[in-house]
Structures are given as C-alpha cells and as structure tokens.
Amino acid sequence: MPKSLLLSFLAACILFASVSVMAQTVTDVPLSDADLKIKSAVQNAAQNAAQSATSEATKKLPTAEEIAAERARLERMRAALAAERAALEKYKADLVQRQQEAAAAAAKAKAEADAKAAAEKAASEKAVGSAGSVPPPAKDDPVSAKNMSPEELQRQRQLAIERAKAIEKAVAAQRAADAKKKAAAAATTAQTATPKDKDIATMKLRKIMQNKVKYVHLRDVAVNYGLTFAYTKNKANKVSGAVIYDKTRKAIFSATYRDGTVNGVQVYFLYPMLLKNSEPYISEVDFLTCLDPLLRYKTPVKLGMKTIMIDAGHGGTDPGAINGAHKEKVYTLQIAKRLQTQLEKLGFRVIMTRTGDTYPTLQERAALCKKYKPDLFISIHCNSSTNKTPAGIETYRAVPVGGTETKGSKVKTEKQSANEFDANNSRLAYEIQKGMLAATGGTDRGTRHQAIYVTGNATCPAVLVEVGYLSNEAEAKKIASPDYQNKIVSGILAGLAGYGSFLR
Numbered sequence: 001m002p003k004s005l006l007l008s009f010l011a012a013c014i015l016f017a018s019v020s021v022m023a024q025t026v027t028d029v030p031l032s033d034a035d036l037k038i039k040s041a042v043q044n045a046a047q048n049a050a051q052s053a054t055s056e057a058t059k060k061l062p063t064a065e066e067i068a069a070e071r072a073r074l075e076r077m078r079a080a081l082a083a084e085r086a087a088l089e090k091y092k093a094d095l096v097q098r099q100q101e102a103a104a105a106a107a108k109a110k111a112e113a114d115a116k117a118a119a120e121k122a123a124s125e126k127a128v129g130s131a132g133s134v135p136p137p138a139k140d141d142p143v144s145a146k147n148m149s150p151e152e153l154q155r156q157r158q159l160a161i162e163r164a165k166a167i168e169k170a171v172a173a174q175r176a177a178d179a180k181k182k183a184a185a186a187a188t189t190a191q192t193a194t195p196k197d198k199d200i201a202t203m204k205l206r207k208i209m210q211n212k213v214k215y216v217h218l219r220d221v222a223v224n225y226g227l228t229f230a231y232t233k234n235k236a237n238k239v240s241g242a243v244i245y246d247k248t249r250k251a252i253f254s255a256t257y258r259d260g261t262v263n264g265v266q267v268y269f270l271y272p273m274l275l276k277n278s279e280p281y282i283s284e285v286d287f288l289t290c291l292d293p294l295l296r297y298k299t300p301v302k303l304g305m306k307t308i309m310i311d312a313g314h315g316g317t318d319p320g321a322i323n324g325a326h327k328e329k330v331y332t333l334q335i336a337k338r339l340q341t342q343l344e345k346l347g348f349r350v351i352m353t354r355t356g357d358t359y360p361t362l363q364e365r366a367a368l369c370k371k372y373k374p375d376l377f378i379s380i381h382c383n384s385s386t387n388k389t390p391a392g393i394e395t396y397r398a399v400p401v402g403g404t405e406t407k408g409s410k411v412k413t414e415k416q417s418a419n420e421f422d423a424n425n426s427r428l429a430y431e432i433q434k435g436m437l438a439a440t441g442g443t444d445r446g447t448r449h450q451a452i453y454v455t456g457n458a459t460c461p462a463v464l465v466e467v468g469y470l471s472n473e474a475e476a477k478k479i480a481s482p483d484y485q486n487k488i489v490s491g492i493l494a495g496l497a498g499y500g501s502f503l504r
C-alpha cells in the first residue's frame, strides 16, 4: 500500500474510533464546533441508512415462481462456470505440455536435424512402399491408437503435426519479439550515449585527381559520418552544390564558390565542390583540414588549453587602420586587456604580446609564442576597406598545405609550424567566429584562410579575429564602445568553451 494511502487509512480509522467513543461516552461534555459537525454527520448517516432499510422492507416480496426461476438461472450459471473452468484447466495443461515439448524440441533440434531428416525420408519411403496401410500414431499422441479408425488416426496425426507447427511458430514469434525489444533498447542507449567518431583511416572514400588536386567523393563522406546527402539547386533547377546533414550537423557546399556553411556559420573552403560525371567531390585537403574537424564530436589530437597568448594587433609606431579619431591599435589593446581579465578570472594563464602602446615586430610576436609555448594563440585586429560599406566579423587561420588563400589562387606548398594544427585551427576558428556572431549579432563574413605571419608561425592552434570594420562609420563607433568590446570578449570566451568541449 502506498504510504499516503496508508496514512489516510489510519487517519480514517482514528476519526471513526473517536466518533464512536464520543457517541457512547462523552454525551454530557460540551462539544466543540468540529465535534458537533462530526456528530451531526454521524446522525445524518444513521438516519439515511434507516430510511433506505425501510424502503427496502416495503418493497413487494418475490413469488415462489420467481424464486424458483432465479434458482434455476443461478444453477445454469454455476454449470456454465464449471464447464468454463474445466476447459480452462485443460487448456492450461495443454499449454504447459506444448511449452515443454517446444523447449525440448528446440534443445534437441540441432543434434537431431540430420537424424530427423533421415527418419522422414525413411518414413516417406515406407509410406510409398506400403500404400494404403495405416500410418503409426505419433509418439506423443495423447489418444490411444488402438481404438481408432484409420481415418481418425490419420486426422489425429495431422492435428499433432499442426500443433507442433503452431508451437514452432509461437516460439519464433516470441524470439522475434525479444529481438525487437533488444534492438529498441539498444537504439535508446545509442541515442543517449555520446556519438562516436569514426577513424578516418577506416573510412572507405572514393578518390579522383582533377587539375593536380586530389578529391574525395562527397557521398562517401556523408555515409562515413552518418549524414544524409542531397544536391542543392538554383532557380533554373540546375545543381548548384550539395548539403550533407543530420539532426545536429549540416554542411553546405557550392559548386561555384569556396564559401560554404557549416551549422549556420560561413566557412570558406579551399576549393569549390567539384561535379564530375554528375557526381559530387570535395578536395581531400578540405575534407581533412576544414570539414572533418567541424563534423567530428571530439578532436583526434589531444591538446591542452591552460595557457593562452593574446596578441593585440599593431601598436606604437604602427597604428593599424585609422578612421578619423578611430585607431585600430587602441581598440585591439583595449579588447585584448578585457579578454585577459576575463580569462584570468576563469583561471587561465594569459601571456600578452604587448601590454602598452609598443610595437613588437611580427617576428618578435612569433618568437614569444615559440618561447612561452601557449596552448592557444589569439590575435586581435580591426578590419578596414577603401569602400565604406563592408561591415562584419571574420576569423582567419593559417592556409593548409595544398590549399590557397581565401582571396588568392596560389597553392601553398611549404609547411609552416601552424600546419601541425590545421584540424584544430579549423575548429577553433569556427567556434570563435560562431561565438562572436552570437554575442554581437554582427554580420558573418566567415572563417577564412590567409598567409598571416603570426598565425602561420604559431606553435599551437592559432586564429586572428577581425572584430569589425573601422572603415564603416557605424561599426567604428560600436568597436570604440566598451559594450561592444565586452560582447566580442564574451563571444571569444563562448568560442573557447566550444573548442574546449571539442578537446575533452
């Protein structure tokens, strides 16, 4: 009994007992309002019971015929019930016997398979040889064969075979149901568990060469990541690119341009998607250094994330971009210092390439990275254009070998220290770009590849963020404000958190 039910039951017992006691003994003690209410309820109940008893008593009594009829009806019901019970008992006994037979049959089935086949063959030969003779009764036939006509014997035999078949079918159905249950349980477990990444080395990917570039079949990529493949089409209903996706991941490729989209963030690939013989391909270097790190749940390379180097762009004699009173070197240092404060609060060790209005050369900054061996390197800059319209956020990373700059076409052939971290660079750039966009609501100008000295020569995963365009009046005002600078910082922190969960 549930505890609450038990408690209400006990309370009812106590109430009943106290009401009885009161009614019997406490008649001369003045009663409280509550007691009076209980007493009146008890009296009402007694009155109602008395009334209903009186009305029952005044009803017409049944005649002798009616009593006899009722008795006969009850007798018939009793007989029917007894028959039902007997049938049920028989059915139960039958069922137990069948189950035992089925269990025994299943256990022996394998060993007896050959013997049975031989016996059946022999039996059929015998039947053919002695056509018209009576087949022997089945071993487990419950009815004695002696008193049966040949027809009845044949019928019983047939029934036994059918029964055996029915049992086999029931056992098979039970097994199928069990297997289904198991599969459902496994599916539930798989859904709740962290998805597992496939090792690239174990993937089967068709590859082709085109213009000296190695390509992998995009349909095969989709299959290996458990993603669905679909072509995208333009207004003229011609294939314009492709999309691979599942519930949580989605990558879109263009057959014309390098810019694609991964989970809603603009990502520049190194090459456009290739359509060859109506089949979709992406460059192998894109697959390995851009796409795989973004589709993966966990990084294949274990890297730490304790020490972070922050590089405030420009400084001293190098003001960076200028728009009236707006100077890039001022804002990059302000944002760098805000980021430093927040990271130190979170327990990170932070190393700054500059803390004042000084200009360490690019080589000196790279040397600091080499010397202090941070786990991550983040360079902060503001963008600029001769055209005053462009606005928005970009994140840069080193160009992988075999790829080209986002704004170039020359294929990079020489490896830099940063290329050790191509996969992590891709994920770091994506996460930070995503974080800054979410925090500021700024325009997404994508994660890009460029030959930048500090990111290319970093000795750890490294990115360079362009937090907005100083050449755009409205954006310059925003970048100058502490509010926007704080938003950029929280966006970078969110990106680092995303990158961190990719590491662990």
Ligand SMILES: [Zn+2]
Pocket (backbone or CB within 6 Å): 313, 314, 320, 321, 328, 381, 382
């Ligand atoms: Zn700059």
